[in-house]
Amino acid sequence: MRQKVWKVALGELLDVEGVVAEEVMSRDQALLLPVGVSLSALKETQPDIVSLLLKHGVTHVKVKSVPVITAGEFRTALNSVTPSVVELNPLLTKIAIHQFGAIYENVEDRSLRERGIRTMLTIAARLPGEIRRTPQITLSLVGAEDRERESPHIHSINVALLTGYIAQRLFPVLPAFVEACVVGGLFHDIGKAFFPQFSWRSATGSGGLFPGDAKIFNCHPLLGESLMKDVGVRDTHVCGAVRSHHEKWEGAGVPDRLRGENIPMAARIVAVADCFENLTSNLLEDDPRRSDQAISTVIGLTSSDFDSRIVRGLLASIGLYPPGTVVLLSDQRVGIVLETKERDLLCPRVLICADALGRRIAPFETLKIRKEGNVYIKEALDDFSRRKLEPYVPAAAG
Ligand SMILES: [Fe+2]
Numbered sequence: 001m002r003q004k005v006w007k008v009a010l011g012e013l014l015d016v017e018g019v020v021a022e023e024v025m026s027r028d029q030a031l032l033l034p035v036g037v038s039l040s041a042l043k044e045t046q047p048d049i050v051s052l053l054l055k056h057g058v059t060h061v062k063v064k065s066v067p068v069i070t071a072g073e074f075r076t077a078l079n080s081v082t083p084s085v086v087e088l089n090p091l092l093t094k095i096a097i098h099q100f101g102a103i104y105e106n107v108e109d110r111s112l113r114e115r116g117i118r119t120m121l122t123i124a125a126r127l128p129g130e131i132r133r134t135p136q137i138t139l140s141l142v143g144a145e146d147r148e149r150e151s152p153h154i155h156s157i158n159v160a161l162l163t164g165y166i167a168q169r170l171f172p173v174l175p176a177f178v179e180a181c182v183v184g185g186l187f188h189d190i191g192k193a194f195f196p197q198f199s200w201r202s203a204t205g206s207g208g209l210f211p212g213d214a215k216i217f218n219c220h221p222l223l224g225e226s227l228m229k230d231v232g233v234r235d236t237h238v239c240g241a242v243r244s245h246h247e248k249w250e251g252a253g254v255p256d257r258l259r260g261e262n263i264p265m266a267a268r269i270v271a272v273a274d275c276f277e278n279l280t281s282n283l284l285e286d287d288p289r290r291s292d293q294a295i296s297t298v299i300g301l302t303s304s305d306f307d308s309r310i311v312r313g314l315l316a317s318i319g320l321y322p323p324g325t326v327v328l329l330s331d332q333r334v335g336i337v338l339e340t341k342e343r344d345l346l347c348p349r350v351l352i353c354a355d356a357l358g359r360r361i362a363p364f365e366t367l368k369i370r371k372e373g374n375v376y377i378k379e380a381l382d383d384f385s386r387r388k389l390e391p392y393v394p395a396a397a398g
Pocket residue numbers: 188189220245246
């Protein structure tokens with residue numbers, strides 16, 4: 001992921017926010033500063049570092065900007081801007097992750113497994129309301145701790161949310177269908193619960209599938225569908241989404257090699273959301289792509305893999321710079337996208353967090369990028385939403 005890197009004179013080093021971008025070595029090749037050290041941490045732990053570097057003849061240090069903003073600060077800033085930007089209820093996410101974990105753990109025990117899936121269905125029923133309440137793709141899509149980010153459950157929740165956003169955008173007058181899409185998105189990979197040891201990363205990577213891997217990979221949609229039917233789910237959209245989310249528009253998918261319009265609509269939506277989520281998450285990708293890069297990849301797969309209407313729906317739902325994208329502005333300031341309007345995908349509202357030198361500003365300012373204005377988005381740097389967020393602690397009552 002590219003980030004802004006610049007040279008800082010030694011005298012200013014401890015006044016700048018960011019991390020060391022390149023190893024600093026002494027003339028006799030001793031390591032003076034390792035890559036990735038936070039300058040603010042350095043200031044606290046080694047205030048005499050500047051004189052040490054000076055002694056070794058160092059004059060500049062390469063620094064990489066990281067918008068140093070905690071999840072708490074970000075949420076406070078979100079609450080302070082008007083019109084307000086609503087965040088998905090993080091507690092709901094936590095509960096869903098936990099519940100998925102319980103299903104995976106007890107998948108061999110039929111009664112526990114079915115109880116788990118039924119509970120999950122009640123959680124799923126709350127998601128469409130959250131999606132309607134949140135005008136933009138949620139900023140916490142999905143904010144979780146590192147341990148949880150690696151979890152396949154986060155993937156399922158993100159796919160459910162994305163599916164819901166796209167479905168809502170394309171079928172606003174069909175709320176029951178939107179709900180079914182969300183449920184289908186949430187459970188699309190539930191068949192994987194039977195293969196806890198299987199490396200989905202290698203199976204879905206660019207290296208292709210080994211024959212044995214292909215068998216496992218290909219059967220998870222069918223297993224998932226039968227799990228849903230076992231608990232009495234009869235909705236054709238839900239079952240279709242789970243069974244057919246790996247079908248491809250030109251007929252090269254699994255398990256039924258369906259083609260074009262024969263692929264259930266809910267499955268077509270889940271397929272696009274699934275691909276986008278996989279590209280941007282670190283579950284399957286060593287180097288997850290930024291949202292704008294992932295969108296380009298998805299667009300490139302339109303017509304071979306995806307229904308072009310759904311891809312347009314994805315673009316309309318999240319824009320080129322989805323909320324949470326860290327952006328470098330043309331005047332070198334760094335901000336986080338708060339919201340994008342569908343009609344104006346290049347002109348989001350941005351929360352400015354750092355000045356042109358990468359120094360954090362306080363309080364944060366909001367800026368509406370305007371078509372006719374002087375300031376524009378130069379490039380996307382990273383996704384705040386994919387950064388480590390602190391665990392959400394609900395405010396104590398009273
Ligand atoms: Fe899948």
